[in-house]
């Protein structure tokens with residue numbers, strides 16, 4: 099796993115300030131723009147562990163806080179990732195918080211304000227967070243699978259940064275650094291991405307992420323034909339509509 103993080107803005111500075119001041123941080127931004135990468139690189143820089151939890155509609159408070167398990171005929175308590183992070187003084191990274199259920203939201207609220215504690219109702223215990231504990235959450239504002247919305251009482255508990263895709267020259271530098279693709283081809287891939295990102299007419303549910311560009315570059319470095327690599331790594335994942343996919347492939351063929 100690489101820990102490279104490149105930034106358009108002040109994400110690193112804000113992250114460090116939140117860590118120092120024990121403020122919870124919300125990262126919003128489209129898929130594959132580097133939200134998880136920011137958290138990993140900062141954890142490395144600050145020398146703390148990360149406990150990552152991806153929320154979905156089935157994730158309940160016990161999955162996060164902990165539960166009794168039966169092992170060898172004995173009933174034992176097992177801390178969940180939130181409790182582990184709170185005790186150890188790690189970064190808790192709650193991904194896709196928009197998908198979190200109400201009981202999960204209720205369980206995490208006391209960690210996001212001055213209390214910085216977690217209540218384990220099954221043990222009737224209150225655990226205060228270690229001084230190095232940091233709460234980071236993320237969501238993609240353009241993508242809401244369910245009907246759930248993050249409540250403003252939750253949103254207003256976080257310092258919030260909005261991430262976007264890197265500007266073109268940085269995005270091609272990142273591709274080169276990660277894959278050792280040549281500058282020229284990396285630039286062409288980023289040109290494809292820029293054009294697709296500008297095209298509202300395709301009505302894509304999500305636009306092309308840096309993640310897809312890195313994948314295309316990996317395939318090219320592996321020896322695959324450039325156009326085919328971009329077709330399968332960029333055009334196909336973006337749409338189910340064959341006409342749209344063909345239009346994206348045409349755009350790719352012109353640019354690379």
Ligand SMILES: Nc1ncnc2c1ncn2[C@@H]1O[C@H](COP(=O)(O)OP(=O)(O)OP(=O)(O)O)[C@@H](O)[C@H]1O
Nearest residue numbers: 102103104128129130131132133134135308309312
């Ligand atoms: N700003 C960036 N700096 C470094 N790497 C990046 C950056 N943006 C994207 N990447 C690359 O793209 C990949 C996807 O990034 P990442 O997993 O951080 O996206 P994300 O915003 O967490 O997406 P998702 O919302 O889908 O979880 C990373 O593995 C990394 O290689």
Ligand SMILES: [Mg+2]
Nearest residue numbers: 133134135193
């Ligand atoms: Mg992520």
